[in-house]
Amino acid sequence: MKYNFDEIINRRGTATIAYDGQRKVYDYENLEPFWIADMDIKTPDFIIDHLKGKLDQAHFGYLVWKQDDYLDAIKHWYKTRFKVNIQKNDIYYVPSILFTVTEVIREFTKEGEGVLIHTPSYNAFLTLIEGNKRTAVESSLIPTDDGYKLDVEQFESMASREDVKVLVLCNPHNPTGKVWTKEELIQIKEICDKYDVFIVSDEIHMDFVRSEEGFYSMTNLMQLDSSLVVVTGLGKTFNLASLASSYMITKHRYFTLQFNRKLATYYGLSAANTLAVEAVKVAYRNGADWVDQLNNHIERNMLILKEFIDQNMSDELTFIKPESTYLAWVDFSKSGYNEAQVQEALQSVGKIATGIGHSFELSESHHFRMNIACSEEKLIGGLDAIKQSFNALKNGEIK
Ligand SMILES: Cc1ncc(COP(=O)(O)O)c(C=O)c1O
Incomplete structure (x- = not known):
């Protein structure tokens, strides 16, 4: 069609x-x-029609988001679009991407400590770092004839700083539209592991990669207890920003435990949006x-x-x-x-x-x-x- x-x-x-x-x-x-x-x-229309069907049920009580249909749809999308095998147990519904990014910052840094970002940077990262009384530590992207590249030396020197505990990675990168190469992402991961810097990779723009090599998700580099959270959703891809359709993928047991405990007992935010969960199911099955x-x-x-x-x-x-x-x-x-x-x-x-x-x-x-x-x-x-x-x-x- x-x-x-x-x-x-x-x-x-x-x-x-x-x-x-x-x-x-x-x-x-x-x-x-x-x-x-x-x-x-x-x-x-295939999303809207599905959501209309859900509306016709006329009940929107509290939802069990951990449904096989939902998790399988995400797994299917990653397998067919990015050739990655995601474990269903590693997927978690989250209230928003930025909430999750910020929660990683709050969990792994103290006030005053450094959060590494690549500049130019998605503006909300800067606002949230400042709003949470942390310091944005800059790794500036180097302009090239055909885009931007990582300044490996500067990145490593910033990551090695005593006060830097978290990297907020924007993969692919907003605002430059840079597609990180697999080699760069592996280097970033190695450097962060070396200096004990936790990575939160915001992959909300993942479906808009038009380069020959395609999109390389940080989920490729995830192992048990890797200091890594990937967070993404349907907001950009299917124009559903206000539907709260985000999810995270992680194998970090401590963060997962803390995050889910705090959602329920600290923030009171553990309810999932039925329409968002339904949108994921239908979009990831029929949206390619x-x-x-x-x-x-x-x-x-x-x-x-x-x-x-x-x-x-x-x-x-x-x-x-x-x-x-x-x-x-x-x-x-x-x-x-x-x-x-x-x-x-x-x-x-x-x-x-x-x-x-x-x-x-x-x-x-x-x-x-x-x-x-x-x-x-x-x-x-x-x-x-x-x-x-x-x-x-x-x-x-x-x-
Ligand atoms: C890189 C990036 N992350 C996150 C968001 C917003 O995500 P959410 O609304 O789920 O917090 C945007 C929106 O522009 C974005 O560009």
Whole structure:
């Protein structure tokens, strides 16, 4: 079946943060959103129809999430998509990805201690590290001609610091769209083992890998009691961010015990969402073709963006097409404008909301992040808006 990812859907006025929650982040309202990471693409009918069937049952009492259908569906997805054998006993429903990332941080570090991250970094990691009174310790990714690579020496030197106890790995990487190579991930694991650094690998973007080698999950490197938690879910892949459909995979017995005990007796958070569990079952059994076609659509949008920049804005912007995610990390250093000027232009002239670079970095930023999981028509509107914004900067219309 051929799916249509160019259908225009109207999410404004539906209490969707991308559209109706801009005030908290931007100086203007009613911007065309290219910022927060959810899609202007509908969740596929085979999921919606299944959930409607569940709604018809008309009861939503407390749920046993540990069901064979649920665990088998996850196992099936990993086997067929990533060629990994997951043990059902290692899978746990979790309230959210970020909750789980943060719980690893709280479990293995004390206030003031260091949490290693690769920069630029998914902004919520930075906020949560700071909010939990820990220190973000930076391993900066090195820009290359075709993306970014790990700075092994710097990474090892940061991992060896006495105060660094946890690495938050973003695999694949948001915001750069970097696909970590198997070799890099093995190196990361060896270095972390050497210095006793616990890894939480956030793999929420795993289904958007378009490189030839494909996605290498850290679950490949998991053994009994490995200091490793992998956390992921359906939120990005099937546009179900608000359904709380995340799960973790780990063989670390102490963390599992602590985590589940605290969910029940400390946070009071052990109830699972019926619709999320049902969505996992149906998406992971029937979703492969839809996800493949979605990736083709995203790849095409990335190419449109790349060609537009190369042909029309190469004096101002640099963009390397990422091998994963639907997020474009666009560099405006060549333009000579600072971030405040560029954002003012994008918002007041272009009337678009893009991810604000400095929220992903610990220093000054020369990037904006653009979510291109939308119709071609919307994307082209966004590209025109970017062009107009930089024209306004050139013409001195923005102070
Ligand atoms: C890398 C990454 N992790 C986690 C999340 C959010 O996950 P959750 O809503 O399940 O906490 C996002 C959303 O943008 C993300 O990009």
